[in-house]
Each structure stands twice: as C-alpha cells, then as structure tokens.
Amino acid sequence: MIRVHLPAHLRTLANVSGEVTLAIAGPVTQRAVLNALEAEYPMLRGTLRDHVTQVRRPFVRFFACSEDLSHESPDAALPEVVAAGVEPFLVVGAIAGG
C-alpha cells in the first residue's frame, strides 16, 4: 500500500485523519498516486492539479525521501521505498506569508 500524507486543509476536506493508504496496480508514479487518491477521495479533484490538464497547482509540492519531486515527470517511477510503503508520499502546501 502507498502511504500519502495530505496537508491539514485537505485532510479536513477528505474527512480523514493521519495518512491515507492507497492500493495501486502497476507502476507507482505521481500520476498513478494522484489518480488513485482522487478516485478514493473525489472531493480532492481539482485541489492538487488541474481537472483537465492535470498540471500540478503552483503552490502544491510533492516530496518523498527528503527530495522535492514536484518537477519530476508525473509518469516517472517514484522511489522504491515509496512504492513499498516504507516512506510516505508527501503532499505539501508551499510556504507563504511572512
């Protein structure tokens, strides 16, 4: 199972607490994770990426294993430890304010 950590506002929106876990058949990529996330929690559609273009929203970041994967191809394989459920896939709201 893939572990996904959502920011607080999206946990509230999805009515979940803590991490969510997702079953993914096939290659574990950003796109596969987001597809599975939106299928399980349809209220999150449009909050992480555009409905039509599927481009990541500018102030949303994707981290894993202490790396920023936001600019990786959505079809690139995620680290094996994420695919194995050892490390979570982190959805992060970019810092803003002052």
Place this chain on the structure above:
Amino acid sequence: MSQVRVSVGTRKGAFILTSDAKREHWDVSGPHFAGWEIYHVKGSPVDPNRLYASQSSGWFGQLIQRSDDGGKTWAPVGNQFTYDGIPGTHQWYDGTAHPWEFKRVWHLEPSLTELDTVYAGVEDAAMFRSTDGGTSWHELSGLRGHGTGPKWQPGAGGLCLHTIVIDPKNPQRIYIAISAAGAFRTEDGGTTWQPINRGLHSEFLPDSDAEVGHCVHRIAIHHSRPDVLFMQKHWEIMRSDDSGNNWHKVSGNLPTDFGFPIEVHAHEPDTIYVVPIKSDTEHFPLEGKLRVYRSRTGGNEWEALTKGLPQSDCYVNVLRDAMSSDRLDPCGIYFGTTGGQVYASPDAGDNWKAIVHDLPAVLSVEVQTLT
C-alpha cells in the same frame, strides 16, 4: 415567529448568524471551512435551507460547498469550471492579449424558481450554470463570446464577474456586471447577451463613453419593480429606468460617490443605501467616519446614517457583496467590513449595532428571512 439568517463570507471562513425577528440577540456559528477564503454564501429562495458557498485558496483552488440544512452541515459538490471551447484572450493590465484563465468563483446566485439551478460568476470573467445542485457546471459562453470579450480588462481585483441579478418577474432576463467590462443583460436565460452601459462615463477609458470597459461595482433592484436598476459604479451612483438601456447619474449630494455595495430597501423601491468610500486609491470612509447613506427618493437626495457606527478613526472598507437586507417590517439592513465587523440596523438604517466585532475581513453578507 420569523427568524433572520445572515451568511457571512470572510477571508478565513464562513459564519452563520441567526436571530429572531427582534434582531437583538445573535447566535454565531463558525468558522465553517476555517482558513479558506469564502467569497460568497447564498441561500435558495426556493428552499431557504439550501445554501451554496464559494470556498477557495491560493494553494488548493476552488471548491463549491452545499448545505441542505441551513448551514449546519456542508458537502463539497462540483468544482470543475472549464471554459467552453477555446477560451481566447482578454486584455491584460498593459493592454496586451492575455488568455482566459479560471481563478475563482466570486458570486453564487441560486435560481428564484428552480431548486437545483444556480449561477456562478467567476474570474476570469464568465458565467456558469448548474442545473443539478452544483454537481456539474457549464459555461453560458454567449456572454464571453458575444464580441467584446477581447476588449475586457481586469480591474485591480481581477477580471471578475461579481454581480448576478435575476429579474423576479421574468427569469429569462438576467443582469450581470464585470470589473472592468461593465453591465450586460440576457433576455433568453443566458444564451445571448448585450452590453448595457449607455450613459456610463469613465475617465480612465480612452473613450470615456465606450460600449464596454466600465468598472461597475454592483447592481441592485427591487423585486416589485425590476425594470429600475441602481448601480454603484467605480465612481458614481447610477440609475436606469428602462432595464439598463440608459443610465443617469444620481450621486446628488453624496460627499464622495466612490464605493462598492448598493442595496434596496425590501419594501420601499425608491429607498436605497450606499457606503461612500474616499477614493479608488484610499479604500476607507471619508474623514474616518463610517457612514451609510440612504436615499428615499431613488437617488440624488441622500442622508447620512451614523447612529451606532464609528465616527472617528475608522478606516475599514465595505466590499461589493457585503451589504444585504431582510424582509421584515421594519426592514433590516446589514453590512460587513474588512475590519471584521458585521453591523445590523433593525430599523432601515436609523440605528446600527455591531452583531459581531472581530471576524476575519468580511467579503460577503447575505440575509435570509425565515418564516
């Protein structure tokens, strides 16, 4: 006994304020959607417990929430606002062509007759309609595509469609307003549109009497007389007696005629309210005195209403959707400020009281009278 429900949208959530008909004691519910910008919350006249809320954030975009129990519980509905066809371009601030991009929903207007029909005014300016209670949204693209769209230019707040007024005697006739394109009218329920800006005069335009480009801030009508429209333009209070075909200025003796909201008394079609603001660069009341102005003559003759409002060192703003009225007798008038106060007058503006003091900056105030 009648009740009043005031739905307040703020920079950091929504609040629902309720009172009995005396309007002396208020219960406050919220924040709903804490931390999110709530541009607008509005109830359906068909079923007052059906509320829609526009919820957005810079991080996570646009959501639409729906309540079927008067705001006690909410559920997200559809949030896909996709322009019809190839969006094309409008003017950018520097006059160059800029592609249409959806940013947020400014205003939600439930149908007066159909429970599951609701209209959304969005930025970049367009109008959408849902006929399934907000589950799916479809653009009424005849507005953007009627011909002048490439000339529309954003105001300081963006290119936003912020005002939707449905004619209560003819639901096929709808008025909308866009900053900074002007006012438009449809006679066929949103399929085709025409600009209705004759008589508007805007010094910031190369042609100050142009067909489009005016920064209309809000339009209001009285339900008994929907052919008469009142407008708060960027500067100037305007009135039309022919469904928007022609406008004339009714600023009269106002100390300044810049402002955002305009509202009509529930029972007196010629009694209207504005909140004059010093200028387009100083968005606060003149002389630090928060004054609502009331005209009982449909404009031109205005009186200041000050009792209960701060008359020194007040530098808040009152935004375009942040004023509303109830339908009780005497009529109650309500408005919210960027300082987080919501003021109410249970006697048509003669006396005011802050029913909440310290909310986040108020973006919108809508009032329902429940019987």
